[in-house]
Amino acid sequence: MRIGGMQTVSEHIHDAKPRQRVQFSTQMEMRIINLVLALLVAGRAPAVTTQGTSADLGARTYATHCASCHGENGEGVHGTYPPLAAHAADLVSKTTGREYLIRLMLSGREGEITVKGERFVGVMPGQAALGDGEIAAVLNYAVTAWDNYQLLPAPFEPFQGWEIAAARIPQMRNVVTFTAEQVTEGKTTYEHNCQDCHGSSLDNGEFGGPPLRGARFLQRWDSGSVASLYTYTKTKMPPDRPGGLSDKVYADLVAFILRSNGYPSGEKELPTDPKAQEPMSLKRN
Ligand code: HEC
Numbered sequence: 001m002r003i004g005g006m007q008t009v010s011e012h013i014h015d016a017k018p019r020q021r022v023q024f025s026t027q028m029e030m031r032i033i034n035l036v037l038a039l040l041v042a043g044r045a046p047a048v049t050t051q052g053t054s055a056d057l058g059a060r061t062y063a064t065h066c067a068s069c070h071g072e073n074g075e076g077v078h079g080t081y082p083p084l085a086a087h088a089a090d091l092v093s094k095t096t097g098r099e100y101l102i103r104l105m106l107s108g109r110e111g112e113i114t115v116k117g118e119r120f121v122g123v124m125p126g127q128a129a130l131g132d133g134e135i136a137a138v139l140n141y142a143v144t145a146w147d148n149y150q151l152l153p154a155p156f157e158p159f160q161g162w163e164i165a166a167a168r169i170p171q172m173r174n175v176v177t178f179t180a181e182q183v184t185e186g187k188t189t190y191e192h193n194c195q196d197c198h199g200s201s202l203d204n205g206e207f208g209g210p211p212l213r214g215a216r217f218l219q220r221w222d223s224g225s226v227a228s229l230y231t232y233t234k235t236k237m238p239p240d241r242p243g244g245l246s247d248k249v250y251a252d253l254v255a256f257i258l259r260s261n262g263y264p265s266g267e268k269e270l271p272t273d274p275k276a277q278e279p280m281s282l283k284r285n
């Protein structure tokens, strides 16, 4: 099972025992509670509306982006697409259910899944292209529609656009950016200032320079952010005049080193401000 990078969350959801629900002694009490829950859910809808979303937006988003697989009434398709009726609300009541559903919308998931006793193996495409408000609204719709609201934990806080926005940030963390031009510039600077010690292929240095590419190099750096590598290089290299080059040139050198280690170049420059580099993890998937 895989959902984005959050395998544990996904497994937790399906392996964990459902949180104990209140036992009702009579049918009557059950009906009253359901009515109160329905009112609660209905009463909270305006709070969602102020976020630029609405019950209507949820229904429309569902019809356009989910119904083709999960069915107009959340009934799913046997053997292919799991039902959401009598299921989506169950998910949200699990301890990490809220995070799980948001992550599911942003990253999708694939692999084996058991829903209401039936096994499914499929791919749920990520819906990150939808807006934050649309995702919040469609989740609110999916967990309340088709009598799902009866299964909601009380109190249930509707999903809000800002929660979705906040969850997107960790996805951006992973992306280290630099351009092909930076790599080219960096290579030229490298040849003049670094190659004597670190070698023409970055791993055949002669004067004690350790390899700047390959397993050992990555093991040292890929658990941190690009800021560490940049700051190290700028404050220590070249050894006879550390910091002797401009910030831009150090950024170019780092771009060249990263490219030599298989990181792809892209459209955005590697910034020279370590604060802006800090969120850029060098971790590889
Ligand atoms: C192309 C088909 C497709 C579309 C479109 C789609 N889904 Fe899914 N969905 C799936 C499949 C397949 C699974 C099961 C994935 C697996 O086997 O891991 C799934 C699983 C789910 C689950 C259950 C996850 C669990 O752990 O039980 C929910 C909730 C869900 N989808 C909601 C939605 C919502 C909301 C939308 C629209 C925004 C949507 N899906 C759009 C195919 C789809």
Ligand code: HEC
Pocket (backbone or CB within 6 Å): 190, 193, 194, 195, 196, 197, 198, 207, 208, 209, 210, 211, 212, 216, 217, 220, 232, 233, 237, 238, 239, 240, 253
């Ligand atoms: C005079 C030789 C010499 C020159 C020139 C030199 N380095 Fe180094 N470099 C070293 C040595 C020696 C170390 C190891 C230092 C240590 O471990 O304390 C090192 C370490 C590094 C590291 C850390 C590698 C690791 O995984 O530990 C980086 C990155 C680096 N150099 C980049 C550069 C860049 C970029 C240049 C050119 C601007 C450069 N170096 C020029 C000798 C040199």
